[in-house]
Amino acid sequence: MIGPSDATPHLPRRLPAVGQLGWIRGALGGVLGIALAGAVTWMLLGRHGDALPFLVAPLGASAVLVFCVPASPLAQPWAVLGGNLLSSVLGLVIGHLFGNPWLAASVAVGAAIAAMSLLRCLHPPGGACALLCALGATGPSPWDATMLLPIIANVLVLCGFGWVYNNSTGHPWPHVAPATPQPLSIREDVEAVLEDWDEVLDVDAEDLEAFVQAVLRRRRSG
Structure with missing residues (x-):
């Protein structure tokens, strides 16, 4: 019988306040990144x-990825650049x-997802950019x-x-x-498990292999 605690989904690990990946670090990066982007854009627009905004809303979501989960495949430079601009x-x-906002918005988001996936620059805020621009292009004053x-x-x-x-x-x-010693090759096993799960995980196979290797070394040494 499954109790209430067993049925509760696992929540993401809470970031500590300080440290290399503390929430203070991520928050400060977001403050500085958005402030700098807005200031530079405002000066460049001249x-x-x-007539034009100095900041666009999807940039806030990009900042969360870039500064809070910089190891994520969705937060890499090519994903941020290609995903946002292409979309x-x-x-x-x-x-x-x-011309029709409902149809254009729907097709634009789907096309953005397909294009980002094919070009290996999948970036969630890219979907927001596609939606924003599709609606703007079909508005009263078309962009x-x-x-x-x-x-x-x-x-x-x-x-x-x-x-x-x-x-x-x-x-x-x-x-x-991370570069780790490879006394035991488990890359094929990692890729086989990922294929069996048939899920897209927000982590590279290389990072998964390094993580498992580190766990195995910790067990052997403990």
Whole structure:
């Protein structure tokens, strides 16, 4: 018989306040990254400053990934750049092609997911960029390619600062799996289990292998 505690789903591990991956580190990175992206974008827009936003909402979600889970495949530089920018372009193009906001938004998000998956730059905020641009392109004052300017500036600045911040706080970015001794090759077993599960996990096979190797070494030494 399953009791209430057994039926409760496992919650994500709570981040400590300090340390290399503490929530203070992530929060500070978000504050500085968004502030810098907004300031630089506002200065770059120049004469377009009154007509275009200096920040776009999906950037907030990108900041969470970049500064809180920098080892995630969804938070790598190519994912942030390719996912956001590719999806924004698709949103604008599909919005102008379809004209209808309901249809354009639906197709744009689906197309963004497909494109990001095929190009290995899957990034959840990219779906938000596709939706935002599709709705903007079908609005009362249809957006044109000029709307890409703040998005491009936002994403480039966030990635640039993310690279500096993560690397200076002990988290190589782009992420590289830890180098570990390989007395026992378990890579094939890891990949076989992933194939059996038939699920997409937010972690690379290299990191999973390094994690299992570390657990095995800890057991042997303990």
